[in-house]
Amino acid sequence: xxxxxxxxxxxEKMKSKIVxxxxxxxxxxxxxxxxxxxxxxxxxxxxxxxxxxxxxxLYDKVTVTQTGCVGLCQLEPIVEVYxxxxxxxxxxxxxxxxxxxxxxxxxxxxxxxxxxxxxxVN
Amino acid sequence: xxxxxxxxxxxxxxxxxxxxxxxxxxxxxxxxILTIAVTDNGIGMTEQTLLSVTNPFYTTRTTRKVxxxxxxxxxxxxxxxxxxxxxxxHVYKYPKEHGTRIxxxxxxxxxDFTPLGDVISSIVTLVQxxxxxxxxxxxTHPQKNLSVLFDTREVREVLEGIPxxxxxxxxxxxxxxxxxxxxxx
Numbered sequence: 001x002x003x004x005x006x007x008x009x010x011x012e013k014m015k016s017k018i019v020x021x022x023x024x025x026x027x028x029x030x031x032x033x034x035x036x037x038x039x040x041x042x043x044x045x046x047x048x049x050x051x052x053x054x055x056x057x058l059y060d061k062v063t064v065t066q067t068g069c070v071g072l073c074q075l076e077p078i079v080e081v082y083x084x085x086x087x088x089x090x091x092x093x094x095x096x097x098x099x100x101x102x103x104x105x106x107x108x109x110x111x112x113x114x115x116x117x118x119x120x121v122n
Numbered sequence: 123x124x125x126x127x128x129x130x131x132x133x134x135x136x137x138x139x140x141x142x143x144x145x146x147x148x149x150x151x152x153x154x155i156l157t158i159a160v161t162d163n164g165i166g167m168t169e170q171t172l173l174s175v176t177n178p179f180y181t182t183r184t185t186r187k188v189x190x191x192x193x194x195x196x197x198x199x200x201x202x203x204x205x206x207x208x209x210x211x212h213v214y215k216y217p218k219e220h221g222t223r224i225x226x227x228x229x230x231x232x233x234d235f236t237p238l239g240d241v242i243s244s245i246v247t248l249v250q251x252x253x254x255x256x257x258x259x260x261x262t263h264p265q266k267n268l269s270v271l272f273d274t275r276e277v278r279e280v281l282e283g284i285p286x287x288x289x290x291x292x293x294x295x296x297x298x299x300x301x302x303x304x305x306x307x
Contacts (some may be wrong), residue, residue, distance in 0.1 A: 066251035
């Protein structure tokens with residue numbers, strides 16, 4: 001059973017790690033989670049980002065947050081990537097599969113996945 | 123919405139936006155009926171707002187002029203022969219015991235009943251997005267011996283300041299809920 005005792009053990013393990021994490025937030029990934037986003041499939045997209053960022057070991061560098069309606073409901077699920085000193089990148093019609101690619105190519109290696117961005121929609 | 127769990131996620135976002143510090147999500151089921159109650163201690167709604175929330179052309183958002191959260195829940199309930207009820211106490215009139223309760227009733231055997239879906243994922247998503255808000259989640263189905271209870275206040279007490287949106291904690295929450303559901307069936 002995933003008991004509170006087990007949670008206690010996880011906490012003890014994390015205590016040492018948490019100090020390292022506090023300088024994080026170099027890159028901010030924002031997922032639109034209003035009615036339009038949720039209906040279009042934002043929940044699995046958000047959870048995929050949380051998981052893939054962790055799997056890629058990027059938790060010191062990347063924070064994943066949620067926001068309301070971005071105003072382009074027909075292009076949901078929408079994900080915005082903010083990085084200090086760079087222009088905002090907006091990914092549209094996201095899926096969990098696309099998330100893997102964005103984490104690997106963009107967040108890890110700095111190469112924007114142009115074919116998923118709002119600029120490619122026309 | 124393809125799953126009622128997505129409606130739950132969507133409706134609960136309203137509670138958070140209304141500055142709730144505690145939100146209770148309760149699902150009660152038997153073989154015929156499923157009810158969902160979302161109760162928060164947020165700022166509540168005025169009587170005038172309450173009258174307009176089921177209207178799709180009412181919204182608090184500023185990016186466009188329609189709001190579909192509550193209308194979609196209402197539609198999902200009514201198409202099974204059920205419905206929704208909203209009770210709200212606005213902070214101006216009730217400075218001490220303000221908040222909102224949304225109750226939805228569904229008839230499960232109706233052909234237009236939307237399945238509940240991945241409710242665990244919705245709870246994890248809520249905690250990830252709002253690690254400082256407390257959520258209580260209950261799901262009971264006596265005929266299936268199901269009695270799930272999750273309370274972030276208990277988790278918070280153990281964690282002593284470690285944020286609830288840490289990956290390890292979110293994973294623990296997901297596993298805890300998964301195990302509670304497995305015990306029921």
